[in-house]
Amino acid sequence: MSVLEIKDLHVSVETDQGTKQILRGVNLTINEGEIHAIMGPNGSGKSTLAYTIAGHPKYHVDSGSILLDGEEVTTMTVDQRARAGLFLAMQYPVEIPGVTVTNFLRTAKTAIDGEAPAIRTWIKDVRESMSRLRMDKSFAERNVNEGFSGGEKKRNEILQLELLKPRFAVLDETDSGLDVDALKIVSEGVNRAKENTGLGLLLITHYTRILRYITPDFVHVFVDGRIAEQGGPELADRLEDEGYDRFLTESNVG
Amino acid sequence: MSAAPTPTHVSPTQESAVTPTVPTTEAMPTEEQHGIKEHSDGRFGFVPVQTRSGRFKSVNVADFAPVTGREAVWKLSPVAKFTDLTAGDLDGSTYQVDSTPSADVTVAWVDRTDPRIGTAGAPEERAAANAWTSFEQALAITVGGEEAKEITVSRAHLGSAPRGAHTIIEAKPFSQAVVILENVGEARLTENVEIILGDSANLTVVTLQEWNDGAVHLANHFATIGRDARLKHIVVSLGGSIVRVNPSVRLAGSGSDTELLGLYFADAGQHLEQQVYVNHDAPNSRSRVTYKGALQGKGARTVWIGDVLIGRQAAGTDSYEQNRNLVLTEGTRADSIPNLEIETGDIKGAGHASATGRFDDEQLFYLQSRGITEEEARRLVVRGFLIEIVQQIGSPALEDRLQAAIEAELRGTEEK
Numbered sequence: 001m002s003v004l005e006i007k008d009l010h011v012s013v014e015t016d017q018g019t020k021q022i023l024r025g026v027n028l029t030i031n032e033g034e035i036h037a038i039m040g041p042n043g044s045g046k047s048t049l050a051y052t053i054a055g056h057p058k059y060h061v062d063s064g065s066i067l068l069d070g071e072e073v074t075t076m077t078v079d080q081r082a083r084a085g086l087f088l089a090m091q092y093p094v095e096i097p098g099v100t101v102t103n104f105l106r107t108a109k110t111a112i113d114g115e116a117p118a119i120r121t122w123i124k125d126v127r128e129s130m131s132r133l134r135m136d137k138s139f140a141e142r143n144v145n146e147g148f149s150g151g152e153k154k155r156n157e158i159l160q161l162e163l164l165k166p167r168f169a170v171l172d173e174t175d176s177g178l179d180v181d182a183l184k185i186v187s188e189g190v191n192r193a194k195e196n197t198g199l200g201l202l203l204i205t206h207y208t209r210i211l212r213y214i215t216p217d218f219v220h221v222f223v224d225g226r227i228a229e230q231g232g233p234e235l236a237d238r239l240e241d242e243g244y245d246r247f248l249t250e251s252n253v254g
Numbered sequence: 255m256s257a258a259p260t261p262t263h264v265s266p267t268q269e270s271a272v273t274p275t276v277p278t279t280e281a282m283p284t285e286e287q288h289g290i291k292e293h294s295d296g297r298f299g300f301v302p303v304q305t306r307s308g309r310f311k312s313v314n315v316a317d318f319a320p321v322t323g324r325e326a327v328w329k330l331s332p333v334a335k336f337t338d339l340t341a342g343d344l345d346g347s348t349y350q351v352d353s354t355p356s357a358d359v360t361v362a363w364v365d366r367t368d369p370r371i372g373t374a375g376a377p378e379e380r381a382a383a384n385a386w387t388s389f390e391q392a393l394a395i396t397v398g399g400e401e402a403k404e405i406t407v408s409r410a411h412l413g414s415a416p417r418g419a420h421t422i423i424e425a426k427p428f429s430q431a432v433v434i435l436e437n438v439g440e441a442r443l444t445e446n447v448e449i450i451l452g453d454s455a456n457l458t459v460v461t462l463q464e465w466n467d468g469a470v471h472l473a474n475h476f477a478t479i480g481r482d483a484r485l486k487h488i489v490v491s492l493g494g495s496i497v498r499v500n501p502s503v504r505l506a507g508s509g510s511d512t513e514l515l516g517l518y519f520a521d522a523g524q525h526l527e528q529q530v531y532v533n534h535d536a537p538n539s540r541s542r543v544t545y546k547g548a549l550q551g552k553g554a555r556t557v558w559i560g561d562v563l564i565g566r567q568a569a570g571t572d573s574y575e576q577n578r579n580l581v582l583t584e585g586t587r588a589d590s591i592p593n594l595e596i597e598t599g600d601i602k603g604a605g606h607a608s609a610t611g612r613f614d615d616e617q618l619f620y621l622q623s624r625g626i627t628e629e630e631a632r633r634l635v636v637r638g639f640l641i642e643i644v645q646q647i648g649s650p651a652l653e654d655r656l657q658a659a660i661e662a663e664l665r666g667t668e669e670k
């Protein structure tokens with residue numbers, strides 16, 4: 001069974017005002033098939049954690065480690081991590097002018113599998129995934145994320161999640177900017193990916209809304225660069241009622 | 255809209271290569287930006303010393319002073335490297351031309367007395383005048399018939415002695431064709447190409463420079479476009495040491511239309527230049543200029559100058575020009591200079607954009623986060639950047655070939 005372990009992770013970023021510490025000792029273990037939700041206020045470092053797992057060059061790991069089945073991830077290049085089975089659905093997916101969705105998906109699939117997918121089944125898989133995510137066929141020939149609405153970009157992320165079949169995926173605010181119909185469609189996509197591949201999920205969110213459709217096994221409250229509290233799904237309900245004030249006060253005092 | 259026809263001049267300059275890929279100059283066709291009532295750069299009423307149309311012209315080389323490199327047309331070119339073409343004697347004899355068979359298109363050598371010669375334009379600098387003075391016969395590509403067709407005219411055996419040449423491409427009224435001028439092999443060439451579109455003609459001219467490494471090629475294309483005619487003109491410069499192709503297009507008939515496209519890929523030590531001039535000289539004409547370039551390797555150098563003149567009689571003009579450069583390595587230089595001159599207030603729109611930037615790190619990160627290696631991600635991004643031009647050529651076979659040529663250029667990146 002696969003496991004992703006984050007151990008005492010400290011991360012900083014270079015800013016105009018100098019080095020800024022963002023993550024201050026994150027500990028988290030995700031087993032294959034588990035769904036972990038991370039909730040926390042703006043600026044607490046949730047995206048930083050996501051980007052650090054994916055290997056964004058801006059984020060510097062000062063100490064600690066990320067292990068995928070015991071193998072150190074932090075020394076891998078971005079593409080090596082993806083090929084090792086990690087996936088990040090981004091909060092703000094990037095536009096790639098002149099590269100069609102079709103070409104992009106095939107190139108990514110080939111890179112991850114180490115060989116080109118069998119053409120017939122691949123085309124069928126892409127078409128079916130797109131239709132289940134209610135993405136019009138025409139998206140296949142459009143440039144990646146170019147001119148996509150916020151919701152369309154998020155669907156395109158989940159399309160990749162379904163097709164690339166990672167072992168662990170981090171979904172960074174995939175729910176934000178989605179209306180309720182889109183939220184259901186996207187959530188179904190995530191649940192389907194989990195059923196089909198048994199991947200482990202780290203679901204970053206601001207609101208409990210998405211947790212009505214994707215049931216977490218664990219909920220972590222993220223404050224000031226670390227996990228302040230963890231529990232089961234009931235913790236999400238409590239956060240919905242009480243907000244983050246309790247934790248913010250604690251962290252200010254501490 | 256009404257306003258006094260005071261000439262205005264806009265001439266922002268962007269050089270080199272360290273800014274991110276954001277437009278540094280952007281002007282969408284809105285009423286405020288016609289340059290008359292209020293101009294975005296605030297230089298209302300500034301009268302340039304000389305308008306673009308007022309430049310000295312002559313077909314006689316002796317009328318031009320020796321080139322110093324300080325002239326407006328030469329100041330960004332390595333003039334010392336081709337004094338043979340600006341000041342020396344040129345071989346003006348005919349040369350081997352290969353063309354694909356095409357119904358209703360004739361390719362023939364014609365005398366200097368051919369009445370079409372000199373109808374599309376005249377040299378504004380010494381190398382062009384030298385070619386005009388020297389050529390013995392002109393190569394005439396004459397397009398008739400109303401059916402769509404394609405012809406490729408190739409030059410592969412020009413040799414390395416300095417040469418002057420003259421070409422006429424005439425599209426008769428109501429004709430349509432894609433004419434591909436293919437240039438390979440050795441060359442030290444200065445030449446003029448006259449492109450003449452009869453009323454309602456629809457012509458695409460692609461000039462493809464895939465010269466050998468040492469080649470020097472200075473070309474001036476002069477086009478005149480008749481009533482309701484349409485010219486698509488595409489400059490693709492990939493190979494050669496110094497390649498300078500300057501298209502100059504006069505929208506002479508009302509309702510005339512031109513799409514000027516360019517694609518260039520400069521490697522180490524290469525100088526690729528294009529000075530584009532669009533002269534809106536009739537009512538309701540339209541122009542779109544889009545040039546895109548990539549630079550890689552030490553000393554890779556590109557120049558793009560885009561002059562647009564909207565003349566007094568060009569009411570209802572719709573014009574937009576843009577140049578974008580993607581810098582792939584250190585040690586390159588890209589100049590990008592759009593100029594817009596407006597002599598009438600009564601236009602639909604006029605704007606320009608120019609940007610030179612590096613790879614977008616976020617794009618590379620996104621691609622890599624999907625397992626794609628850094629090299630492949632770079633290739634995808636550059637290919638995506640240049641493909642916009644390739645896709646507009648309108649010749650599937652040539653589009654495929656250019657895609658392959660761009661791939662080859664990109665493979666060159668990794669070898670260096």
Ligand SMILES: Nc1ncnc2c1ncn2[C@@H]1O[C@H](COP(=O)(O)OP(=O)(O)OP(=O)(O)O)[C@@H](O)[C@H]1O
Binds near residue numbers: 047049
């Ligand atoms: N590249 C960067 N340069 C400078 N500061 C950064 C950078 N990335 C993150 N930060 C800062 O680090 C802190 C954490 O940012 P992060 O984006 O990880 O928060 P978040 O929890 O994802 O917030 P949100 O809920 O708004 O998405 C913020 O104060 C942010 O401004």
Ligand SMILES: [Mg+2]
Binds near residue numbers: 046047048091172173
């Ligand atoms: Mg965030």
